[in-house]
Amino acid sequence: MLFKLKIIYYWLLFKMRGPYSDRKGLKAHQQRELKKFAKKVLINSPFYKSYCQNETVLWDAMPEITKTEFMANFNSINTCNMTIEEAMPFALAAEKNRSFKNEINGVTIGLSTGTSGKRGLFLVSENERAQWVALVMSRVIKPRLFQKQKIAFFLRANSNLYASVSSSLFEFRYFDIFQPIDKLLIELNDFAPQIIAAQPSVLMDIAQAQQSGHIMVWPNQIISFAEVLHQKDKEFIESQLPARITEVYQCTEGFLGVSCEYGTLHLNEDFIHIEKDWIDEDTFYPIITDFSRSSQPIVKYKLNDVLQVKKKPCSCGSQLLALEKIIGRDDDVLNFNTQKIYPDLIARRIAITCNHFYNYTISQVKSDLLEVQIECNEIDYDTLQIQFKEVISNLLQELGVRGVEIDCRRDIVRVSGNKLRKIICKI
Ligand SMILES: [Zn+2]
Structure with missing residues (x-):
């Protein structure tokens, strides 16, 4: 019960926040929150403590970090006295056994991959979970009074974070994308959800099944997350399902943004301070400081995603930064006949x-041939090659796909344009 009360508390708190009539008001709010964040959170982080002396916070002196430095300093960055030595085996075991009781001392431990494909760890306390749910409720899912809404959530794995949305307002069902899509579609049809949340590639499958008459669902909201939603896919999904798509920009590092009623993605700048590392005049890498986090501070953290700023202001009037699109996160679905x-x-x-690679790509060049490029030190290649082959062939076997050849080579992974693609389908 305490957890639900916390959600309501944060929900009310967030309702009182904004909207801001100008950028100045938003900036002032950020400065106040950053100060509080330093005083309450950073002071408890061995890594950041020394930057917060008396009343002064040395923001400029704090290092800009990427996932690599973040993981290298995991033990001293977090405020829960958690070490990577205890947390990583725990997270890996939970993932391998597909067990989702992944808590140590009330802190949820999760494994992340992100755009880079590199292994990461994230920590989320109960308070942070309640905040996340409250934010999702106020920004993404609109609770309807006196009507329980059924939510179909397509995910790779369940997690405490997402399961906590279940309440008297919502009935939440999790659809494991590891299962064959045909089976999931039948279950979806039977569940008859009001809300469907899935990555665009799964939404496309649902829309196609609806078009062919294989299923008939009537959601009033569709939520897209995890991958880039392309305009033509968006149009097709919305033409087949009787609801508009809300696009959520969420990654391990935080809930970064959500689309408004005009379909424009706005960044949650009232929770996250965003600096821009410009690539050209309208695209940038975001460097984020999330002042709503407490167990694992995210400070001046550079993401791999490339964001493109919207040139014209959005008609909704929001002062939160509007994006034209997210570039990157553009991996493909692989196709093996019916699977x-x-x-x-x-x-x-x-x-x-x-673990010991810099980058990789897996390209499907024929229906029965995968080419794997691994960028790594020469010394690590032999082991990595064996591991990559084993992982991929085990996965194919589990999914009933046979006779696929896997070719590995050590190579510099070429990144064309700004796209960060790891998994590419060339057929
Ligand atoms: Zn807008």
Whole structure:
């Protein structure tokens, strides 16, 4: 019960926040929150403590970090006295056994892969979970009074974070994308949800099944997350399902943004301070400081995603930064006759088993041939090659796909344009 009260508390708190009539008001709010964050949270982080002396916070002196430095300093960054030595085996075991009781001392421990494909760890306390749910409720899912809403959530794995949305307002069902899509579609049809949340590639499958008359669902909201939602896919999904798509920009590092009623993605700048590392005049890498986090501070953390700023202001009037699109996160689905394999599944397996690489790509060049490029030190290649082959062939076997050849080579992974693609389908 305490957890639900916490959700209501945060929900009310967030309702009182904004909207801001101008950027100045928003900036002032950020400065106040950043100060509080330093005083309450950073002071408890061995890594950041020395930057917060008396009343002064040395923001400029704090290092800009990426996932690599973040993981290298995991033990001193977090405020829960958690070490990577205890947390990583725990998270890996939970993932391998597909067990989701992944808590130590009330802190949820999760494994992340992200755009880079590299293994990461995230910590979420109960308070942070309640805040996340409250934010999702106020920004994404609109609770309807006196009507319980059924939510179908397509995910690679369940997690405490997402399961906590279940309440008297929502009935939440989790659809494991590891299962064959045909089976999931039948279950979806029977469940008859008001809300469907899935990555665009799964939404496309649902829309196609609806078009062919295989299923008939009537959601009043569709939520897209995890991958880039392309305009033509968006149009097709909305033409087949009787609801508009809300696009959520969420990653391990935080809930970064959500689309408004005009379909524009706005960043949650009232929770996250965002600096821009410009690539050209309208695209940038975001460097985020999330002042709503407490167990694992995210400070001046550079993400791999490339964001493109919207040139014209959005008609909704929000002062939160409007994006034209997210570039990157653009992995493909692999196709083996009737079996599809979602990129998230492969990336996850690779991250669990393999560690000492810089980058990789897996390209499907024929229906029965996968080419794997691994960028790594020469010394690590032999082991990595064996691991990659084993992970991929085990996954194919589990999904009933046979006779696929896997070719590995050590190579510099070429990234064309700004796209960060790990899993590519060339057929
Ligand atoms: Zn807008």
